[in-house]
Amino acid sequence: MALSDLSGRLLLGPGPSPVSPRILQAMATETLGHLDPQFLGLLDEVNEGLRRLFGTQNPTTFPVSGTGSAGMEAALVNLLEPGDTAIVGVKGVFGTRLAEMARRQGATVVTVEGDWGRPLEPQRLVDAHREHPDARLLALVHAETSTGVRQPLEEVGRALQDSETLFVVDAVTSLAGMPVEVDRVGVDVCYAGTQKCLGVPPGLAPITFSNRAMDRIRSREHPVSSWYLDVNLIAGYLGSERRYHHTAPINLIYALYEALGEIREEGLEARFRRHREVGRRLQDELEDRGFEPFAGPPEARLPQLTAVSLPGGRDEGVVRRRLLDEHGIEVGGGLGPAQGRIWRIGLMGHGARHPVIDRLLEAVDRVLPQS
């Protein structure tokens, strides 16, 4: 089969999100060497653009050469040593994954668990930290992709500020879609993926480390278990030495560069507003049709990722497959305990536009009555 024979899809799942023609074309730019002065200049600009998105001055800010989960792993393997305690908020798949990765580093993991579909009460996290003040880190998912819930960060950030515990935040589905204010909130390590609100194909994980986090990493007793994700080594490539570490995914970085240009032109505030407005409209329109929101309370619902159960107890899998096959629209199913119970609809990046909602609703209105 030729790639040109693939049927195009409107990507309205939990990611990857639709990629604009301009960013797709950026991927086709001729490959440069990873030590070429032109490429290194581009990478410096990318890192500067990522700082703006993360809301940080952290010098150690760059795209990890892997997908969002590699960003999660990079955060944990660099911060944790065997025997450390890690406090992890768990209320969906990605909190569960954080806990699992932390355990694999030999950490003692204290989970603060909550209902899938609800944010964790910040006071419970603050209390867990009071019980484990020596914890090396406390990790939270800002925008839980498996449930569509937004987790408040500020209270926890304040509580950790003057402690020894580093604050780790998963911004995979929030970065470039809503404010992620690393420095203001007091986050030490924050990572994301490119295939959500950034609108870049999957394969890179923007990440930032505070100076406080870097100091801790430099005074580790054991080497980082992953050579590939060791931020000390990566910083040698990104820093003034430009020491070869591994070959960066050049063409994906072109796409990220182009996306950061698009975002600068649109303006961050306008981009956040766009995500907010289309998300609210979609949620209203779906409620009008009898869909029920999975996430709540209302102010905790992510605009960029809407989790809903279908009206009238319909089989979500059957309807979802018809949307794909008959209308070329991809929406996501549920994960874990929500499997078979919900849809997850992403309006992210280039997909967060009103005509996209029109097309989705038209298809839903055709498929639903017959299902």
Added chain:
Amino acid sequence: MALSDLSGRLLLGPGPSPVSPRILQAMATETLGHLDPQFLGLLDEVNEGLRRLFGTQNPTTFPVSGTGSAGMEAALVNLLEPGDTAIVGVKGVFGTRLAEMARRQGATVVTVEGDWGRPLEPQRLVDAHREHPDARLLALVHAETSTGVRQPLEEVGRALQDSETLFVVDAVTSLAGMPVEVDRVGVDVCYAGTQKCLGVPPGLAPITFSNRAMDRIRSREHPVSSWYLDVNLIAGYLGSERRYHHTAPINLIYALYEALGEIREEGLEARFRRHREVGRRLQDELEDRGFEPFAGPPEARLPQLTAVSLPGGRDEGVVRRRLLDEHGIEVGGGLGPAQGRIWRIGLMGHGARHPVIDRLLEAVDRVLPQS
């Protein structure tokens, strides 16, 4: 700066290699979801194509979502547990890296070291295995990118065949440029990168695990330290369950798909011959100009990667920079003890063509007399 303002380069370093227009354009194909039936079908074809290149029937064959070094890490983290012994052949940067990664997994590393620029005597590796018959693995770099040396594998493969020790081979710079006969030689885990003889931009690491290796991995005592690279979890996504693990780098996989198509059309034998012929010609032409081969004996010189010192004690860095700035040609410098002493010239994938050599030699003939 716009990406279209970047100056094109002729990539004749140790990778990335030049990417053909057809493969570049494949990257710009509209992104599909990682669970889309069309994408999963494509991925099955990619894995089948990789089996042909690796010369294997191993079901567990796929592209790791990271660059070549992530492939190396995937091999080691899955096979090694704390306290295991690993025998590693070291005669260049990538053998050194293998040893370093193995140590980070808590393994006791036995190195068999040799001169940079020479292959290791197979008998020395067989002897090391006789001394450490309980070693979990023996790892060798097939084509050492830092020195241009080809390492013979067959004798070691035979010696390990009926032992408990798994044979790990780094084929980053050999795959698709010379035969890598995993099943015939008796290799258990073999990995590569896409940005060398495959001619695909960096960002993926094809890998294959023998059934024997998979059995060992399934009976591990400790979980794999890396969640991202855990082959048990990745196999769940690739296998019939299609269980979500992480979001694959879709557009890079398009490029790999296209490259495998190009290779099928050319034929593997013809491709190997092409690499052999252009490499031999370049090496002859450079010797005529007073360059001295770094690697030897002659039969151990990789055709796809030529390491040479410059005639007349010229400063390699100055001449190399002039090639880049005045002629848009990238060649590589030396690494480690060879830093400042050699050039590394890659003729890989789309770059392994006679007109490319013509262009390089014309530039060398202009720059060298003035340097």
